[in-house]
Amino acid sequence: MKNIFLLAVVLVLSTSAFAQKKNAKVSFEVDGVCMMCKKRIEKAALKTKGVKFAKWDVNTHKLSLIIDERKTTTEVVKKSIAGVGHDTKEFKATTEVYDNLHECCKYRDEQVQQDHQKTKQ
Numbered sequence: 001m002k003n004i005f006l007l008a009v010v011l012v013l014s015t016s017a018f019a020q021k022k023n024a025k026v027s028f029e030v031d032g033v034c035m036m037c038k039k040r041i042e043k044a045a046l047k048t049k050g051v052k053f054a055k056w057d058v059n060t061h062k063l064s065l066i067i068d069e070r071k072t073t074t075e076v077v078k079k080s081i082a083g084v085g086h087d088t089k090e091f092k093a094t095t096e097v098y099d100n101l102h103e104c105c106k107y108r109d110e111q112v113q114q115d116h117q118k119t120k121q
Contacts, residue, residue, distance in 0.1 A: 020069035023052065027064045028074060030056060033107045033116040040105075043101040048077050071086040 045054035050071030
């Protein structure tokens with residue numbers, strides 16, 4: 001009887017140790033320069049199954065998310081964002097997708113970055 005009780009306790013504890021959060025808060029950097037980038041990044045994140053909230057900050061480039069870890073991972077979200085043309089540290093947008101971005105959104109171009117810095121000042 002003790003063995004069965006101990007086994008049950010061990011199973012419950014091990015299951016809870018691997019439990020995934022329903023409302024996990026995560027954040028990471030995403031490259032972009034303007035409000036059109038913001039809209040595109042947030043839309044791509046929100047279209048990913050399991051993402052409940054997405055907010056990208058133009059100044060810090062930080063994307064804050066609330067995700068259901070039972071349905072998605074940050075890796076999946078980062079791939080979705082790269083798929084619409086925006087780089088993260090782990091995933092880069094393809095040249096083809098990046099080249100299709102609006103000229104204002106070409107965040108890899110130093111001149112575009114400088115132009116956006118001037119408008120912030």
